[in-house]
Amino acid sequence: MRLYNSISFIFISILLIFSCQENSPKSENKITPIESDYSYLTDYKWLSNIKNFEDENYQKKFKQHFEQSIEENKFEDAAAYLITYGEVLDFKFVHDSIYMQNSIEFYTKNKHNISKNAQSSLSYYIGTQYFRALDLVKSNIWLKKCVEIIPENNSQKKIQGFAHFSIGQNYSRMGKLELAEKHLVNALNIFEEVQDLTNQGTVYLLMHSLYTQNNAYNEAEKFLKKAISIFEKDKNDFLAFAAHVSYVHFYIEQGDTLTTIKQIDKLSEFAKTYKDITDYDKGLLNQFNAFKFIAKKDEDSASYYLQVAREIAERNVDPDLDMRNFFQEILFSKAFDKPLEDVEQAEAFYKELAKDKEHNRQFMEQIADVLFKFYQQKGEHYKANQYAIFLIEDANKQTEERAKGYLFELERKFETEQKEKTILLQEKKLTDKNKIILSMVIITIFIVLISILAFVWSKNKSIIKEKKITENYASQLLQKTEDERKRIASDLHDSVSNELVNLRHAIDNNNIQLKDKIDFILEEVRNVSRNISPILFDKIGLKSSVEQLTERIQNQHYFFISSEIDYKGELGNDKELQLYRIIQEAITNILKHADAIAGKVTVTEDSNFVNVEIKDNGKGFNVDKMIEKGNCFGLLNITERTKFLNGTVNFHSDNKGTIIKISIPK
Secondary structure: OOOOHHHHHHHHHHHHHHOOOOOOHHHHHEOOOOOOOOOOOOOHHHHOEHHHHHOOOHHHHHHHHHHHHHHOOOHHHHHHHHHHHHHHHHHHOOOOHHHHHHHHHHHHHHHHHOOHHHHHHHHHHHHHHHHHOOOHHHHHHHHHHHHHOOOOOHHHHHHHHHHHHHHHHHHHHHOOHHHHHHHHHHHHHHHHHOOOHHHHHHHHHHHHHHHHHOOOHHHHHHHHHHHHHHHHHOOOHHHHHHHHHHHHHHHHHOOOHHHHHHHHHHHHHHHHOOOOOOHHHHHHHHHHHHHHHHHOOOHHHHHHHHHHHHHHHHHHOOHHHHHHHHHHHHHHHHHOOOOOOOHHHHHHHHHHHHHHHHHHHHHHHHHHHHHHHHHHHHOOHHHHHHHHHHHHHHHHHHHHHHHHHHHHHHHHHHHHHHHHHHHHHHHHOOOOOHHHHHHHHHHHHHHHHHHHHHHHHHHHHHHHHHHHHHHHHHHHHHHHHHHHHHHHHHHHHHHHHHHHHHHHHHOOOOOHHHHHHHHHHHHHHHHHHHHHOOOOHHHHHHHHHHHHHHHHHHHHOOOEEEEEEOOOOOOOHHHHHHHHHHHHHHHHHHHHHHOOOEEEEEEEEOOOEEEEEEEEOOOOOOHHHHHHHOOOHHHHHHHHHHHHOOOEEEEEEEOOEEEEEEEEEO
16 A cells, blocks of 8 residues: 655654654754754754744744844854754744745855855755755755765764755655665765764665655665664664554555554554653554554454544644544544545545545545445435546556556566476477477467467457547546636636625725735736636637737746737637647646747648647757656646547657647548
């Protein structure tokens, strides 16, 4: 079972932070600085205390000391306050855009006025802030600034070790295994050099997570064993427990329920010797025991451990434990055919998981199954149908994956059999006649050919059937999408927009700032309305709508785009709208990814076809690799819409730009 991806990365990051702390309970809410001793700073001890971050005076004190240091030209002190605040944000997993902007401006202006130690630390915390903002590219840019500086002491080396670790984590999330591994090895080398045993184990844990995601289970288990060995040698119960938790996840990932249960039992035994076990870890342990008894179909025991886990989460107000508990409750509901208590929470959880559907399919399948049954019994067939569609798609995907695995296994068996047969034939050459050998070969080839022909025939039949189903589904999906777009656009225009107009008139003579704000909101609503469904499309047609689109894009973005349209309107409104959506999607992709400064949309027609060309002067991309990776929803959207119109699409892209050519039959 694939784990919820963001949980695993956050979990590893937590371990890295905790591995920087002292083991005594007193240090749990206090960060130990790894750069320099800043205790001479005014209010440093207070600012570095995690508990004080929630104090209403925290921001005020930080800002006061930071600005005063700059006014007095004490740039090293100003950097120290930024670093201290960055440490607290990093520990609390909080993104502060103002802090990030101030840090970037300070670093840019005063880089040469602060020590290399401060440069490394500040660029590291800017990088972690970009990570919190989910901008992994910029995060890596700043983290690399950190590691490029020649270190002056072990504390600077250590922060660079954390930077390499974070870069590896970012590349792992991007799916770049080799780059992630490279930086994790760099982090490991640094932690070995500074003799930081605990963080060596933390790196091994991320290496384990990295290889598990790529189904390299043998290597992944080796790294996990190294991590456990280090934590137990270091007598770090907290991290050793975390590593054993990873072992449970490791077998859940592979769908090995029996071994998972054994690992849960081992985890329970380890917990008996875990001194000062945290409530969070107690919550995890009870969740795993609930999972075990759900798998064993022991309803009473599963219900007991779920209740204990729920009480722990409520006592600690821990959203992560709440989410994990909720998923166990979904498994419980499904296993014992119990009604789901909080349907809204289940739907919210399902939508959150759907953001990374590829990694979370098995979670989504469990929730979708429960929600489908709930809405089916309730008689809300429309909602039930939504989850049924996913379950059907998921079943088809699982079937396809099992088929691929089965074919792979057959190929390997066939290769093995062929090798054995060849050896046997070679041995028999000494005694058997050539005629018998030839007969055996002919028979073997005949059987293989018949098998291949039968397989190809069956496969083609399946593909034709699947294609027909897909086309029907695509047609319905596109039509329903357009209907929904029109409905939303109408609602926005008729209700929200009108209300804002009335409100603007009401305050016209009172508050200028509020008036400007409402004008801005009103314009935004209109823009949203236009983007969702172009105004009066049915009346003004494709040509005017495209011209309005390019004009609006040019006004809203630093991007020059023109249109040249020679089209008389012979496709009909439905086809024209789909063609408009294709052009809209292409322009959106240019704005998001191309780094272009100009583009052009051309629409022409001849006696048989309407031809569209969208081109830009951006950086381009490798079309084949992009489609192979599957991370190209925009291209697939253009392709599927074109297929729906019985048309053809061609993508050409290099470092001089991208050209998309589309032909739609009349």
